[in-house]
Amino acid sequence: MGRIVRTGSTPAKRRHQHRRSCAEVLRLLAKRNLAGDFDREARDMVAFLVWNLHxxxxxxxxxxxTWDEKGYWRKAEGLRDRWLWARTAARELEEMIRSDRWEDVAPALVPLVPQFQDVTVRSITRNADWWCGAHRALLNQSRPASAPPTEADSSGFVS
Incomplete structure (x- = not known):
């Protein structure tokens, strides 16, 4: 009998898709002049970025x-620590969006750029359909910014 290969959606595949979406959106936002002036599309893009960081x-x-279940708690905690920046950035950006502090958003995006430096973006594959309505959806979401996101939170906004 041959080896069974799982070709479905793995956490690593989904993480790569989220990182690709973040890299593309950051590139598109960098091309805009965002000195505190975020139009509707830019607000949607930032909210889409928050969804993907979560x-x-x-x-x-x-x-x-998975590592915890196997008893490799050190490895699990190391992994969480290495990627803590994503949760922290998502929470900070979400709080800025919810409190309408758009002048603080552009400076908060700058430290994210190096996190996606290894993602090669030769062409933009995401268009406005990906982030359209993300800002409104984020504001309508009832959970506070400090609560951890659930899988249902990303419906329609995952990459």
Whole structure:
């Protein structure tokens, strides 16, 4: 009998998709003049970025739980620590969006750029359909920024 290969959606695959989405959106936002002046599309893009940052950390947590179940708690905690920046950035950006502090968003995006330096973006494959309505959805979401995201939170906004 041959080896069974899982070709479905793995945490690593989903993490790569989220990282690709973040890299593309950051590149598109960098091309705009965002000196505190965010139009509707730019607000949607930042909210989409928040959804994807939450998605990145969710996949990390899934992978870490697998290591925990195998008894490799050090490895699991190391993984969570290495990727803590994604959860922290998502929470900070989400709080800025919810409190309408758009002048603080552009400076908060700058430290994210090096995190996606290894993602090669030769052409933009995501268009406005990906992030359209993300800002409104984020504001309508009832959970506070400090609560961990759930899988249902990303419906329609995952990459």
């Amino acid at each position: 998605g990145i950390y969710r996949t990390i947590d899934e992978s870490a739980q």
